[in-house]
Amino acid sequence: MKIERQDSGVQLPPHPESQPRPKPPKGKEKRTAFLRPDGLFLMKLGVFVFLGLFLILPLVSVFLVSFTGAPVNLLGSIVNPDILSTNLERFSNASLDHYKKLLAGGTYFKALTNSLTLALGVAVLVIVMCLPIAYGFARTTMPFKKTFAALCTMPIIVPTFISAAGFIIMFGRTGWVNSLYQGMGGNGVLFNVYSMLGIVLVQIFFFFPFALWPMVAAFKLSDISLEEASRNLGSSNWMSLVFVTFPLAIPGIISSALLIFTVSFSDFGTPIILAPEGLNLIVVEAYREISGFFNWAGASILTVVMVLVAGFFFWIQRKITKKMNYGTLSGKPKGIKLNDNKWVANGLAIYTTIVISIPLFAVLSVLMQSFATTWGADLLPRGYTLDHYRTIFSRSTTNIVNSIVLALGALGISVVVSTLVSYFVVRQNAAKLDFLSSVPLIVPGIALGIAYIQTFNTAPLQLTGTAAILIIAYAIRRMPYMIRSTMGTMMSIKPDIEEASINLGASRLLAIITVIGPLMLPGIAAGSILVFVTVIKETSITILMAPSNWAPMSLVVFQNLLRGEVYTASAMAILIIILVLFLQLAASKISKNSLY
Structure with missing residues (x-):
């Protein structure tokens, strides 16, 4: 006996989880992200705030001062009515x-x-x-x-x-x-x-x-x-x-x-x-x-x-x-035949x-x-000694430590900010962030130093003369080098790896920290050494902004040259060159190994 199933003609509503949820409009999606911020959104916001505060604000401030002829404290105007009235008076006299x-x-x-x-x-x-x-x-x-x-x-x-x-x-x-x-x-x-x-x-x-x-x-x-x-x-x-x-x-x-x-x-x-x-x-x-x-x-x-x-x-x-x-354009592969003419090559x-x-x-x-006892109008020094190196290691040990600490501080900021910038630019196509991160490339060091001194010499962020502002200035100035290094690595990481981690229950922020971060280590390492090297030999910002109790090696060399202490200046200069050369070789090796 065959029993046939009869259709009752009644259609049951589909289960709600089986249907794709409609996406909210783009503007509404942004408002929802703002009202219910997750960790990733807060980090992106933090990057914008950091760049706005320590890159855009100083440049805008120094631009306004070029019209007023007197310092303009934009941050102080927010918290102090007296500063606000002073700034308004100066703006009224702008010309x-x-x-x-x-x-x-x-x-x-x-x-x-x-x-x-x-x-x-x-x-x-x-x-x-x-x-x-x-x-x-x-x-x-x-x-x-x-x-x-x-x-x-x-x-x-x-x-x-x-x-x-x-x-x-x-x-x-x-x-x-x-x-x-x-x-x-x-x-x-x-x-x-x-x-x-x-x-x-x-x-x-x-x-x-x-x-x-x-x-x-x-x-x-x-x-x-x-x-x-x-x-x-x-x-x-x-x-x-x-x-x-x-x-x-x-x-x-x-x-x-x-x-x-x-x-x-x-x-x-x-x-x-x-x-x-x-x-x-x-x-x-x-x-x-x-x-x-x-x-x-x-x-x-x-x-x-x-x-x-x-x-x-x-x-x-x-x-x-x-x-x-x-x-x-050609369908044939290009082969380069080198000019082997001996006269030309030699x-x-x-x-x-x-x-x-x-x-x-x-x-x-x-x-x-750096090894000479004295060297005047002769082809070679009149004698050789190690006393100049003993002097810098006994008298300037603090300056050597200062250089390393300041470079490490700038490096820490650069690693965090650059990694996040690379992620947002590559994964979310953050064009505005990409533009902001490129601005330091066009700002000369002496210009950035002057902008910082003008902007952060009074409350509420009175940072001029401190190690903190020097570290931030280093980080901002050299950050594009780290961003270019990490961005190349970020482009080589397929989104599937990150999505697989999210599908297994991790949040996007956790996936970035535990999955994307380790995969970006070669680019971060190469960029880190490049940032460290350029900070160690930085001249303009150091001479203009470094406080006496945080004087790095480069400032000591400059001051010794001005005082006529050329022998100790040469010894410290050679120490900088050796340190930079060693780190440069390490960066080249890391970059080469990261290609395989």
């Missing part, structure tokens, strides 16, 4: 008078034009100097490439005021190069190191690695088949080089030139040591206005100008990097050796002076 004075000529305008001329000249000369070296690395069988690569990277690790000190040892009135020159029959000195020429030469030979490696990449990426086609049509090797190879590398060359312009314009260490009294440069002038005269109006005007100039050229550099691409090797020898001799001169 463009200070900008008119800048454009009308005088000291500030001359300082701006001198700095622009310096940066433009250094950028052009660096590009001209680096072109043969970049071509040798990318397109020839130049010998000793690995050795040259290591030596060409060396100038980056040397703080600029130490490189300036090395040039003084070489080319000063009693420098060993001038002694050699006079021994060969020359009169006087080769050139006055305390001049615009001295600043230009130091920046050229210690900034060229910033341009060299992007140019090497540009030569490697350009299509070799176009050069082969040019030669097949009867063009000589030199014609192909000039009219085919170099034009293909133009985007990389222009981008490198703009980068060098920005670095030279913002450099503080070289001009503060070598600029003579009559030479006005904008970074030195800004430092003198705030540290010597407490001229808020002048310092603020110069700060705004520095940020605008650096930001403009940084923007152009990024535009060119993104839009100018002279690549070619000639480029000799030229590279000459270029590298200048910064190498400068560093070796500082090393020799």
Whole structure:
């Protein structure tokens, strides 16, 4: 007997959990997140508050001071009615008078034009100097490439005021190069190191690695088949080089030139040591206005100008990097046949050796002076001793510890903030946060220091003169390096791993801490060493903001140079270089291992 099931015709309502829940409107979703914040939302909010308080607020404050001519305490206006009324009175007297004075000529305008001329000249000369070296690395069988690569990277690790000190040892009135020159029959000195020429030469030979490696990449990426086609049509090797190879590398060359312009314009260490009294440069002038005269109006005007100039050229550099691409489309894989002409390869090797020898001799001169008993107008020191190192380890141990503590403090802030920024930018496409995190790249160190002194010198956040504000300034200034390192690692982590953890019951915040965090360790480690290295050798913020009881090694070197204690300054400088070199090698090893 077969029983058939009959349909009653009554449809039961579906179970509520079996149906997908409609998503609330986008605006309502944001309001719900704000009213019921979870840990992740609070962290994102905290990152915005941190960047707003210690990056945007100081820049806005110093911009307002450039109109009022007197300090403006925006935070104090919130908690103190008297400060609010004072600020309103100053705003009512705001004017463009200070900008008119800048454009009308005088000291500030001359300082701006001198700095622009310096940066433009250094950028052009660096590009001209680096072109043969970049071509040798990318397109020839130049010998000793690995050795040259290591030596060409060396100038980056040397703080600029130490490189300036090395040039003084070489080319000063009693420098060993001038002694050699006079021994060969020359009169006087080769050139006055305390001049615009001295600043230009130091920046050229210690900034060229910033341009060299992007140019090497540009030569490697350009299509070799176009050069082969040019030669097949009867063009000589030199014609192909000039009219085919170099034009293909133009985007990389222009981008490198703009980068060098920005670095030279913002450099503080070289001009503060070598600029003579009559030479006005904008970074030195800004430092003198705030540290010597407490001229808020002048310092603020110069700060705004520095940020605008650096930001403009940084923007152009990024535009060119993104839009100018002279690549070619081809179905055939590109194979690069290196130029094996011995005359070309060996000639480029000799030229590279000459270029590298200048910064190498400068560093070796500082090393020799750190062991010298006395060193005057002679080719070599008159005697050698370890007393200078004993002095710094007995008298300056606190400064060494200060450098490490300050760098670790800045590193801790950078790790936390940068990891969160990388997560929000990659996973949630937080474009505003990405933009904010890039702003420190365009702010010169001396400009950031002036903005901090102006903003945090009164209640409710009276931090000027403390180690806390110095650590925060270090972290803000060097944070983009950590963000770029962690963001690359974050992009390589698939969202499936995080979602699997959430499906097993973990909250998103817990998944970030226990799953994403460990996977980001290679990028965090590489970025950490880079941040630590750059903080150890930081010059402008240190000299402007470091309190006496928290003076790091770099400040001690600077002060000893000004006092004429060149031997102990050289010993401390060598200690900084060794520490930075060791950490740089560790960073390279970690970065290389993280690729596998």
